Amino acid sequence: MFSIVKHQELAPKVHRLSVQAPVIAEKAKPGQFVILITDDKGERVPFTISGWDREAGTVDFVFIEVGATTRKLATLGPGDQLAHFVGPLGLPAKIDHYGHVVTLLSGYGLAAMVPILRALKEQDNRITSILQAPDQERLFEMETLTELSDELVLAVGTRGEHMTESATMALRQLLGNHRRVPVDRVIAMCSICLMRVASEMTRPLAIKTLVHLTPVMVDGTGMCGACRLSVKGANRFACVHGPEFDGHEVEGWDVLMARRCTYADESILQQGFQCRGCSQW
Amino acid sequence: MSEIKDPKALEQPAKAKKPKINLNRLEMPKQEPADRRRNFNEVATGYTYEMAMEEAHRCLQCKKRNCQDGCPVNIDIPDFIHALQQGDIKEASRVLKTKTSLPGVCGRVCPQEVQCEKHCTLNKKGAPIAIGRLERFIADWERSQGGFTLPEMAPSSGKKVAVVGSGPSGLTVASDLAIRGHQVVQFEALHVAGGVLVYGIPEFRLPKAIVRREVEYVKTLGVDLRLDTVIGINYSLDELLNGEFHAVYLATGAGLPKFLNIPGENLNMVYSANEFLTRTNLMKAYLYPEYATPVKIGKRVAVIGGGNVAMDSARCSVRLGAQEVCVIYRRTRAEMPARLEEVENAEEEGVKFYFLCNPTALLSDGRTNVSAMELVRMRLTEPDESGRRRPVPIPGSETIMDFDTVVVSLGTSPNPLISSTTPDLEVTRRGTVVADEHGKTSKARVWAGGDLVSGGATVISAMGEGRRAAAAMHEFLSNGRKKIIPPSPATE
Ligand SMILES: Cc1cc2nc3c(=O)[nH]c(=O)nc-3n(C[C@H](O)[C@H](O)[C@H](O)COP(=O)(O)OP(=O)(O)OC[C@H]3O[C@@H](n4cnc5c(N)ncnc54)[C@H](O)[C@@H]3O)c2cc1C
Numbered sequence: 063m064f065s066i067v068k069h070q071e072l073a074p075k076v077h078r079l080s081v082q083a084p085v086i087a088e089k090a091k092p093g094q095f096v097i098l099i100t101d102d103k104g105e106r107v108p109f110t111i112s113g114w115d116r117e118a119g120t121v122d123f124v125f126i127e128v129g130a131t132t133r134k135l136a137t138l139g140p141g142d143q144l145a146h147f148v149g150p151l152g153l154p155a156k157i158d159h160y161g162h163v164v165t166l167l168s169g170y171g172l173a174a175m176v177p178i179l180r181a182l183k184e185q186d187n188r189i190t191s192i193l194q195a196p197d198q199e200r201l202f203e204m205e206t207l208t209e210l211s212d213e214l215v216l217a218v219g220t221r222g223e224h225m226t227e228s229a230t231m232a233l234r235q236l237l238g239n240h241r242r243v244p245v246d247r248v249i250a251m252c253s254i255c256l257m258r259v260a261s262e263m264t265r266p267l268a269i270k271t272l273v274h275l276t277p278v279m280v281d282g283t284g285m286c287g288a289c290r291l292s293v294k295g296a297n298r299f300a301c302v303h304g305p306e307f308d309g310h311e312v313e314g315w316d317v318l319m320a321r322r323c324t325y326a327d328e329s330i331l332q333q334g335f336q337c338r339g340c341s342q343w
Numbered sequence: 344m345s346e347i348k349d350p351k352a353l354e355q356p357a358k359a360k361k362p363k364i365n366l367n368r369l370e371m372p373k374q375e376p377a378d379r380r381r382n383f384n385e386v387a388t389g390y391t392y393e394m395a396m397e398e399a400h401r402c403l404q405c406k407k408r409n410c411q412d413g414c415p416v417n418i419d420i421p422d423f424i425h426a427l428q429q430g431d432i433k434e435a436s437r438v439l440k441t442k443t444s445l446p447g448v449c450g451r452v453c454p455q456e457v458q459c460e461k462h463c464t465l466n467k468k469g470a471p472i473a474i475g476r477l478e479r480f481i482a483d484w485e486r487s488q489g490g491f492t493l494p495e496m497a498p499s500s501g502k503k504v505a506v507v508g509s510g511p512s513g514l515t516v517a518s519d520l521a522i523r524g525h526q527v528v529q530f531e532a533l534h535v536a537g538g539v540l541v542y543g544i545p546e547f548r549l550p551k552a553i554v555r556r557e558v559e560y561v562k563t564l565g566v567d568l569r570l571d572t573v574i575g576i577n578y579s580l581d582e583l584l585n586g587e588f589h590a591v592y593l594a595t596g597a598g599l600p601k602f603l604n605i606p607g608e609n610l611n612m613v614y615s616a617n618e619f620l621t622r623t624n625l626m627k628a629y630l631y632p633e634y635a636t637p638v639k640i641g642k643r644v645a646v647i648g649g650g651n652v653a654m655d656s657a658r659c660s661v662r663l664g665a666q667e668v669c670v671i672y673r674r675t676r677a678e679m680p681a682r683l684e685e686v687e688n689a690e691e692e693g694v695k696f697y698f699l700c701n702p703t704a705l706l707s708d709g710r711t712n713v714s715a716m717e718l719v720r721m722r723l724t725e726p727d728e729s730g731r732r733r734p735v736p737i738p739g740s741e742t743i744m745d746f747d748t749v750v751v752s753l754g755t756s757p758n759p760l761i762s763s764t765t766p767d768l769e770v771t772r773r774g775t776v777v778a779d780e781h782g783k784t785s786k787a788r789v790w791a792g793g794d795l796v797s798g799g800a801t802v803i804s805a806m807g808e809g810r811r812a813a814a815a816m817h818e819f820l821s822n823g824r825k826k827i828i829p830p831s832p833a834t835e
């Protein structure tokens with residue numbers, strides 16, 4: 063059993079849980095994830111690790127209430143226990159000194175990207191973060207994101223100072239300026255549609271673009287193949303070869319998007335990103 | 344099922360008369376196909392006491408123990424059957440347990456027809472003793488008695504061993520070494536112990552209560568079972584060796600699914616057998632929504648492959664409500680690696696078989712869901728040097744069949760999580776770990792066995808390899824004079 067030590071509501075239907083899991087805290091790296099099971103009859107659900115405290119032995123993750131499991135999680139607090147908690151799974155995000163890094167964030171990515179931003183900052187990168195949210199109310203982690211980003215662009219559906227309606231517009235502007243203010247790398251942890259669009263936008267400019275993919279997973283250790291996708295002609299498992307992939311090498315985005323939604327109507331996944339106009343909805 | 348003979352005849356002591364040859368091999372009672380198509384309860388319900396006695400009395404107690412030689416772990420088959428003939432089930436159980444730690448499992452899933460029963464003298468007459476069914480009867484009897492008869496435990500050796508993986512191979516080594524006085528910590532990546540026995544083999548073939556009991560038994564022996572712990576992630580193999588453990592046994596199985604590498608394989612509703620079976624069995628999707636994990640299944644299901652895993656996938660599909668389930672296999676019935684009994688069970692349950700067919704593409708319905716399969720007809724070549732007849736496609740014979748669900752069951756290979764983080768552990772091109780007949784690997788103080796070494800075999804062979812490795816490990820641990828064995832050179 064794994065004890066929950068803290069529960070914070072970050073925004074409406076957005077929560078952060080801290081779980082006592084010293085073995086995971088010990089080795090967690092930016093971009094990795096955990097899989098948890100709430101109780102004996104629960105499903106295995108993956109969550110990106112949004113922070114950890116090695117000394118206290120705790121691991122944090124942020125989730126959006128969507129399906130049965132996340133609704134259940136939202137009711138848990140200190141003193142409650144999770145039946146199972148395993149990780150850190152997946153490969154860590156690649157971190158180095160790149161220069162100017164643009165990050166695209168939405169949904170739980172606002173929190174889950176924080177460890178990556180922190181590591182990038184330690185490598186002296188200049189960071190521009192584009193945040194997408196449906197409205198101001200559903201923005202969170204603003205303080206940390208402001209502190210870690212040299213520039214912050216908000217895309218919350220209303221125009222204003224430092225604001226545009228959509229993240230793609232913001233990215234287009236930055237890319238338009240690429241010759242004067244070069245973008246050395248794009249890292250996206252946001253809706254799959256946005257990651258796909260961003261990858262297509264940066265392709266002609268050959269700007270390395272990394273996307274954090276979260277297909278449906280079951281075991282999370284490379285055993286079931288539920289999370290497979292085609293990368294440069296080869297079958298890859300997001301849980302062991304990812305979840306970070308080169309967006310220009312990912313093939314079959316349509317299939318990837320459809321597979322992600324296979325179980326959406328069964329309310330299984332924390333499909334944090336529900337996209338408007340998606341054929342699967 | 345044949346009739347039970349006059350009960351008085353059963354009471355006669357076995358040695359009274361020279362046994363007459365009785366070729367009436369007793370079938371096990373089974374749920375009717377029409378019923379079992381709709382539930383996940385065990386198909387075969389097992390012998391009654393009378394049936395077990397009658398079957399046991401058919402045994403001729405041959406001097407030459409051919410059956411025993413046919414058993415991968417050399418169970419003293421004539422002896423346990425002899426005990427049964429005497430009506431001493433407790434003794435039969437004791438005999439069984441000296442060679443197998445998992446009789447309730449092996450009695451159900453072992454391919455006896457190519458092992459012990461194949462070598463039975465009465466097999467020449469087409470009616471071998473139903474050794475597996477008797478084994479199962481004894482194990483079930485023991486289980487019904489509640490509690491465990493604990494073996495004699497050796498005093499503590501002060502040595503600590505890590506066992507990685509909790510399938511049949513790992514469970515065997517854990518219990519063998521615990522009994523010999525070593526402190527055992529067993530690591531399991533999943534949230535339940537049992538390996539393929541819990542995530543792969545369905546409830547209707549192997550009730551999970553049986554596996555749970557075996558795991559409980561291992562825990563009563565003092566084995567410290569740590570679930571949710573992935574070696575290669577939480578601890579590397581070198582960390583285990585450089586830390587508290589004197590020796591390590593690797594039994595992580597062959598969990599990595601193979602795919603066909605044909606167009607359309609990643610379409611929606613195309614599953615690996617591992618995913619399909621894990622959802623259904625480990626996560627209990629057949630009880631959704633009481634259990635939170637769903638499994639989606641369409642009306643027409645194709646299962647690609649001809650092994651036990653394919654049979655299990657097909658039979659789960661039937662039970663989950665598919666209207667038509669077809670097994671697609673590129674060779675013929677004769678080459679199918681699945682157990683004959685399971686093929687027959689599948690057929691009785693309405694599964695259809697398409698032999699000499701190979702999928703060449705999966706087609707989309709336009710919304711990235713699978714809707715059809717393109718197949719090519721195959722023919723078998725003349726036997727090559729190894730005597731094997733290879734399937735080759737017949738050009739121009741492509742056809743298309745409609746399917747809305749596809750389960751790919753082409754076998755598995757070992758998960759590279761440990762080997763990729765342990766450069767000095769020798770592996771083959773297929774990803775299996777190289778080990779000698781005692782399970783010793785290329786790396787000091789590390790043994791391995793089960794599917795991780797064989798690449799995918801049987802429960803009994805995984806157990807047998809565990810047995811042999813445990814013996815070798817025990818010898819090593821007992822000879823190590825120094826308390827602390829110097830760690831192998833750091834490799835990080
Ligand atoms: C569906 C199906 C049906 C089958 N039917 C039969 C049958 O009828 N008869 C028969 O004899 N055989 C059958 N087999 C084969 C048989 O189940 C296997 O040969 C046997 O289970 C192998 O045992 P094992 O202990 O080597 O590995 P496994 O049973 O695979 O156990 C390995 C365990 O190690 C764990 N693990 C893996 N990696 C790690 C890690 N890095 N850290 C910690 N833990 C890890 C896994 O989660 C797993 O629990 C079947 C197999 C399948 C899949």
Ligand code: FES
Nearest residue numbers: 282284286287301
């Ligand atoms: S989640 Fe099963 S292989 Fe990735």
